[in-house]
Amino acid sequence: MSVSGIYGRVLYRGRIVETGVEFENGRITKINKRVKGKKLRGLILPAAIDVHVHFRDFEEKHKETIESGSLSAIHGGVCLVVDQPNCKPMVDSAVRYFRRMERASKLYCDYSLNLALTNSNWRKIGKILREVGKRYFVPAVGEVFLEHSSPELQVRYDVLERVSRIHLLTVHAEDPEMVDNCSPNFKCRPEKAETLAVEKCIKILGRGHFCHISTVEAAKLISNTSFTCEVTPHHLLLSTRDYGRLGEFVNVNPPLRKKPLLEHLNSFDVIASDHAPHTPEEKKDGAPGFPGVETTYPLLVSLIKDGVVGIGAVEMLTSKPAGIFGFDKFGYGSIEVNNLANFAVFDLSREERISARRLHSICGWTPYEGFKAVFPSEVWLRGEPVVPGDVAVGRKLEI
Numbered sequence: 001m002s003v004s005g006i007y008g009r010v011l012y013r014g015r016i017v018e019t020g021v022e023f024e025n026g027r028i029t030k031i032n033k034r035v036k037g038k039k040l041r042g043l044i045l046p047a048a049i050d051v052h053v054h055f056r057d058f059e060e061k062h063k064e065t066i067e068s069g070s071l072s073a074i075h076g077g078v079c080l081v082v083d084q085p086n087c088k089p090m091v092d093s094a095v096r097y098f099r100r101m102e103r104a105s106k107l108y109c110d111y112s113l114n115l116a117l118t119n120s121n122w123r124k125i126g127k128i129l130r131e132v133g134k135r136y137f138v139p140a141v142g143e144v145f146l147e148h149s150s151p152e153l154q155v156r157y158d159v160l161e162r163v164s165r166i167h168l169l170t171v172h173a174e175d176p177e178m179v180d181n182c183s184p185n186f187k188c189r190p191e192k193a194e195t196l197a198v199e200k201c202i203k204i205l206g207r208g209h210f211c212h213i214s215t216v217e218a219a220k221l222i223s224n225t226s227f228t229c230e231v232t233p234h235h236l237l238l239s240t241r242d243y244g245r246l247g248e249f250v251n252v253n254p255p256l257r258k259k260p261l262l263e264h265l266n267s268f269d270v271i272a273s274d275h276a277p278h279t280p281e282e283k284k285d286g287a288p289g290f291p292g293v294e295t296t297y298p299l300l301v302s303l304i305k306d307g308v309v310g311i312g313a314v315e316m317l318t319s320k321p322a323g324i325f326g327f328d329k330f331g332y333g334s335i336e337v338n339n340l341a342n343f344a345v346f347d348l349s350r351e352e353r354i355s356a357r358r359l360h361s362i363c364g365w366t367p368y369e370g371f372k373a374v375f376p377s378e379v380w381l382r383g384e385p386v387v388p389g390d391v392a393v394g395r396k397l398e399i
């Protein structure tokens, strides 16, 4: 039985307090000043949960694998990810779900996987969920694409209506009628496509979660309902003005908008990266998506350091996603007695400039080149320091 502890400035129940945290077999047993543990420099925050990543693998190993994605995640202070099933092959059956979970054998952070909904598999979705659910915790059905360049991934509104009660749905809300394909894509994917899709989904579904909302109007519509939503770091920090800097790398769905959303941070529930790696060659061909799992928390901590956002924003990467997706039951999301001893430690005096060369994604580029960030100096998973050190002790969320 291993017992140990840490001591320092800990984010505990919304405030930074100087205290000790003791843990045993990976779970926190005590939080108080008398706990004697390894003294850590900097802020000891809960490690993050990124509920929206695309870790590719299989036929897309050249841009990311589950292993490389999880390595990137842990270096960004992320202890748990939710991978999306729009990979090749897509995860639309129990057999494919199990195959992808088996592929996730070398993990640096903990790993969970959503199940795809399509116009073809919706009649079986309840049965698939029951079968997969005997072994794994499935965070959600999603991300559900109302519009996608691959027709087999695009889901009709009437299909959504039929499955809305089965499980939590996470929706990529852009109305197919209002979206065209062009580059730069912000010229043909208008804001209205998002607000219209959000309006329709709210009426049809009754409950659910919206992925990467990119407009203030849609966030307002959602805030009057029981639905929850994500915002990405790129929609918070970037805008169409970054086209000059990013050039043909600018495409992402939903697209960058005229203004960054940072001043509206409080209108959203969760920050999620929508880590969607493509190689520079693919980006030059117009592929939509930005990598982000490793830079999201470091960018946020830099904003906290500069006083641009408050420490409360950390909840959007920790306790909020834990509550919405049910990860709190497993002990993720906050530094509390009985929870997992998962910490990301940030030394605010070690701010640096982001450089793709030092990131761990295979895709080899970042839209945040040169941005200020505070990367975690240490990351602890279940009571063990895993960064620095790159220890592959991540687990799958088994039932």
Ligand code: DOR
Pocket: 054, 086, 172, 251, 252, 253, 254, 276, 277, 288, 289, 290
């Ligand atoms: O830009 C995007 N890329 N948006 C998505 O919703 C999917 C993602 C991808 O998988 O590349």
Ligand code: ZN
Pocket: 143, 172, 211, 212, 253, 254, 274
């Ligand atoms: Zn998406």
